[in-house]
Amino acid sequence: MAEPSDWVRRWSHLAPAGGTVLDVACGSGRHVRWFAARGHAVTALDRDAEATAGLADVAEVVLADIEAGPWPLAGRRFDTVVVTNYLWRPLLPVIMDSVAEGGLLLYETFAIGNGGFGRPRNPEFLLHEGELLAAAKGLRAVAYEHxxxxxxxxxxxxxxxxxxxxxxxDPLRRELLETPDSPASSEGE
Structure with missing residues (x-):
């Protein structure tokens, strides 16, 4: 089983405790298992039944071709939405809208120029600099890298x-400000 992305591991502590998680284009489920092991109710979304076959014991598995058919989770929002190594631009607004109020988006995929190192090479599947930030309307960036x-x-x-x-x-603002070394957390001591 592949290890979770360093990016997902780095920021997963911001996922609302015990909250729902959606892993879009989850493949064999490295992030599904990561969040399930931490007490989250996970929904695994992918079109490949063979890849997701071992996930039914830890997640709700939704099989759907999200590029060719309707979004199978219409109206549902999740406390955390995870997307790694996947880009289908027509779905970016739907993915962003799937993040619940107070929820977290963790997104990591390939960028323009990746073709010099390997696949994918097709610009349709490579992000332009700042594209995720622009697509994340209604969300506040905590961290961004390109x-x-x-x-x-x-x-x-x-x-x-x-x-x-x-x-x-905003509980995240309070969480980021009240670190063990911050004045806000040591007042009254």
């Missing part, structure tokens, strides 16, 4: 973003 990764060599774009709460304070 650049070269050495192992294996590739050009990627990565985004961790939150859908802020419509009412009241």
């Amino acid at each position: 650049g070269f990764l050495p192992e294996p060599p590739r050009l990627v774009q990565r985004l961790a973003a939150r859908r802020t709460h419509a009412n009241g304070p």
Whole structure:
């Protein structure tokens, strides 16, 4: 079983505890298993029944060709949405809309220029610089990267973003500000 993406591992602590997770184009489920092992209810979405065959014990498996048919999860929102190594531009608004209020988006895929290192090479499947940021309407970026990764060599774009709460304070802002070394967390001590 492949290891979870470093990006997903780095930012998964921001996923609402015990919340729902959607893994789009999940393949064999490296991130499905990662989140399920941490107590999340996971929905695994992919078109390949063979790849997802071993996931039924840890996730709700939804088989659908999301490029050729309707979005199978219409109206559903998730506390965390994960997308890695996948890009189908017509679905970007649907994916962004699938992030619940207060929820987290973790997205990592290939960027323009990756063809010099391997597949994919087709520009239809490669992000332009800043494209994820532009697509993440209604979400607030927590972290964004666009650049070269050495192992294996590739050009990627990565985004961790939150859908802020419509009412009241943003719990992520409080979480980021109240680190053990921050004045906000040591007041009154």
